[in-house]
Amino acid sequence: MGIPITEVAEVIRSKNSGPYELTMDIIFKDFDSYENVKQKNIINKKLISSLYQIPEEDIISIINFDPAKAIKITIKRPLVAGAVGESDVYGAQQHAPLLGIEV
DSSP states (O other): OOOBGGGTEEEEEEEEOSTTEEEEEEEESSHHHHHHHHHTTOSOHHHHHHHHTOOGGGEEEEEEEGGGTEEEEEEEOSSOTTOTTOOOTTOTTOOGGGGGOBO
16 A cells, blocks of 8 residues: 555646646655656556546546656546536646545
8 A cells, every 4th residue: 555645745736728628737745756656657547537537538648747746637628618517617626536646
């Protein structure tokens, strides 16, 4: 069993990246933690698909951004921003599933 990602990440957030996409960022506290998660490929399409209950085809990208010790995940929005029934037009509350990751 691993440790909670919240212990090694400084920031876990989500944001709107246009009307059709959401982006989540995991920014690590230090380069060692970032490299560990990156090398083990913990943040992958299978995991994100499971956490967000979406098909892997709806995951646009998972990018390791070394200079910022960050992982950026972009997915298709389940509903277009501002559509009837859509409850988070800014995408600011969509990172919660990431908080349960263990590394």
